[in-house]
Amino acid sequence: MAQVTSVSQLSDVKPTDWAFQALQSLVERYGCIVGYPDKTYRGNRALTRYEFAAGLNACMDRINELIAAGTADLVKKEDLLAVQKLQEEFAAELATLRGRVGALEARTATLEKQQFSTTTKLSGEVLFSLAAAYGAYPGPRRNAAPFNTARTGLGAAADTTPGRDAQVVFNDRVRLKLLTSFSGKDLLITGLQAYNFGGGAGSLASRLGSLSGTLGYGDGVFGTASNVRLAYEPQFGTTNPSTLGNAPGANNSVGLYKLLYIFPVASTLTAFVGTGAEVDDAFPTIVPFYGDAQEGISRFGQMNPILRISGGTSGIGLAAAGGLIWNVSNAIDIRALYGSVNANLPSNLGFPGTPLGAGVFGGSYVAAAQLTLKPFKTLDVALNYAHSYHQINILGLGESAVAIGAIPNVAATTSVKLDSFGLTAAYRLTPKISLTGFFFYSMVDAASGADAGTDLLSYMGGIHFKDVLSSGSTAGILFGQPPSRVNTSGLASRLPTLENAKPYHLEVYYKYRLSDNISITPGLFVVFNPEGFSGNPTVFVPVIRTTFSF
Structure with a gap:
C-alpha cells in the first residue's frame, strides 16, 4: 500500500463517484487513506469489519498527530464526534487489531534475534x-x-561369476x-x-x-x-x-x-x-x-x-x-x-x-x-x-x-x-x-x-x-x-x-x-x-x- 496526498492520484476514483467528496476530505484534509501500489483505490471491493477498523485506526492516529502538532483547528468538531461514535461501535475490532499488531511485533523481534541470516x-x-x-x-x-x-x-578383470x-x-x-x-x-x-x-x-x-x-x-x-x-x-x-x-x-x-x-x-x-x-x-x-x-x-x-x-x-x-x-x-x-x-x-x-x-x-x-x-x-x-x-x-x-x-x-x-x-x-x-x-x-x-x-x-x-x-x-x-x-x-x-x-x-x-x-x-x-x-x-x-x- 502507498500513501497518497491527493485524491487525483487514485486512478480509479472520479469526481462523479458518489463518495468522491468524502474520499477527498479523508485524503487531503487528514491524509489517512492509502491506495494500492498501482495507485488504485478499488472502492467497489467488499470490506470486512476488521479492514474498516484498520482504516478507522489510521484516521484516529492522524487526528491525534494534528492535535499534538497544534493544528487542531484543521479538525472539524463534527468529524471528531463521528470518529468518536465509530470508535465506540468498533471498540472490539480495534482492540483485536491492536492485539494482532502487538503479537506481530513481538514475533518479528524474535525472528530478528533468532534468524539464521539476513541474506x-x-x-x-x-x-x-x-x-x-x-x-x-x-x-x-x-x-x-x-x-x-x-x-x-x-x-x-572379466568376471563371469553368477x-x-x-x-x-x-x-x-x-x-x-x-x-x-x-x-x-x-x-x-x-x-x-x-x-x-x-x-x-x-x-x-x-x-x-x-x-x-x-x-x-x-x-x-x-x-x-x-x-x-x-x-x-x-x-x-x-x-x-x-x-x-x-x-x-x-x-x-x-x-x-x-x-x-x-x-x-x-x-x-x-x-x-x-x-x-x-x-x-x-x-x-x-x-x-x-x-x-x-x-x-x-x-x-x-x-x-x-x-x-x-x-x-x-x-x-x-x-x-x-x-x-x-x-x-x-x-x-x-x-x-x-x-x-x-x-x-x-x-x-x-x-x-x-x-x-x-x-x-x-x-x-x-x-x-x-x-x-x-x-x-x-x-x-x-x-x-x-x-x-x-x-x-x-x-x-x-x-x-x-x-x-x-x-x-x-x-x-x-x-x-x-x-x-x-x-x-x-x-x-x-x-x-x-x-x-x-x-x-x-x-x-x-x-x-x-x-x-x-x-x-x-x-x-x-x-x-x-x-x-x-x-x-x-x-x-x-x-x-x-x-x-x-x-x-x-x-x-x-x-x-x-x-x-x-x-x-x-x-x-x-x-x-x-x-x-x-x-x-x-x-x-x-x-x-x-x-x-x-x-x-x-x-x-x-x-x-x-x-x-x-
Whole structure:
C-alpha cells in the first residue's frame, strides 16, 4: 500500500463517484487513506469489519498527530464526534487489531534475534528408500553375460561369476542447501549432503555394494554403471572418480556436493560459475519425470542422457563449470557451459593416480549448449549438443555398463572424444496430462592410439499425470531404450561385440503427497535384456521412496 496526498492520484476514483467528496476530505484534509501500489483505490471491493477498523485506526492516529502538532483547528468538531461514535461501535475490532499488531511485533523481534541470516535461506531434503532387485546374471550361458567381459578391454578383470538377487535395502540421503543473495538478483548455492548408498572402486565388496553390482550387471571398476540404477543413487557410489578417493557425503559423512554462483550480466544475460556443479543446475531438463526425490524412480527416466555425459550429473558435484544463460525472449532460451571434472588437480599423474586428468583445461572436459524453445504455451522443446574429451575409455553416463570401456576391444586407458546430440520435448495435452520423450545419439572415437569408434543410441517416451487422486500427487509411465551400441568401427569392429539385443526399460510410479512437506512414492521399473544380452533374465526393481522437504 502507498500513501497518497491527493485524491487525483487514485486512478480509479472520479469526481462523479458518489463518495468522491468524502474520499477527498479523508485524503487531503487528514491524509489517512492509502491506495494500492498501482495507485488504485478499488472502492467497489467488499470490506470486512476488521479492514474498516484498520482504516478507522489510521484516521484516529492522524487526528491525534494534528492535535499534538497544534493544528487542531484543521479538525472539524463534527468529524471528531463521528470518529468518536465509530470508535465506540468498533471498540472490539480495534482492540483485536491492536492485539494482532502487538503479537506481530513481538514475533518479528524474535525472528530478528533468532534468524539464521539476513541474506541466506536454508532448505533441506531427507530421503528414505526401500528397494530390491531381482533377475541376476545367471553365469556363462548362451547370450548371457555381465558387463565386464573381455570385449571391453578389461580382459583380465572379466568376471563371469553368477550374480545374486539383491536383498531389500534401506538407504538414506540428506541434503541441505544454503541459498544466499547479496543483491537480490544474484544467488550463491551451497549444498551439503550425506548418504549411505554403496558401490564404488576398490574391492569386490565395494563393487557389490550397489544393486547393479550385486545382480552382476555393474561395470568392473565401480559396479555402478548399469541399466539398473535408482534415480537418487550417486553415479560412482562412494568414489570420487577424479582421484579414486571418497566421494563427498559417502558413508553418511557430511560433504560439500554443490557450490555455484549465479549472477546477472545484463537484462537478458546471466552467468554462472562454480566448483561443484551439475549440468541440470543450468540446463532445463524439460522431462516432467525429472526430480530424483519427488518424481521418477530410475536414473534412466529422469532426463536426456546428453545432460549426463562426462559425469554431468554425478550427484556429488564432480564438475567445476562456468557458462552463460541468454533469455532471448519468453519463447527462446540459449545456454552454454564448459565443465571440467579435474579442475582442482594441479598435476596429471595419469592412470591410476589421476585417471581423468588435471587442471581446468587439461584432461577430461565437456563443452555443451542447449537451445530451449517454447513455440506454444503447451509445448517445450530442447535441442542439445555436447563435445567431450575423456582421458580414459569411458562415457560418464552411469545409465549403462557400456559407459565403462566405451569403445570395445581397445585398452581402458585409451583416451576418447565424443560428439553427442539430444532432442527432448514435453507437450501438455491438458494442464494435468503431459506427453514427453527424448532422443540421444553419441559418436565416440579413440583420441589416441588405434583407429576405433562406436556409436550409441537412446530414446524414451512417456505420459505424466498431475493431481492424481489428490492435489499435488503425480504419476508417470515411461518406456524406452537405455544407451546402447548401434555400430562399431575400426579396431572396435574387428571382433564381434557380444551384445545381441537391445535393452528396454519400463517404469511406473505414483507419488502420493501426504502434506506440503512429505511425499511417498511407490514404483517399479523393469529392464528387459539387461546390458544388451537376450540371455540375461528380465530385472525387476520395486521401490518405495519417502521424501521430507523443508
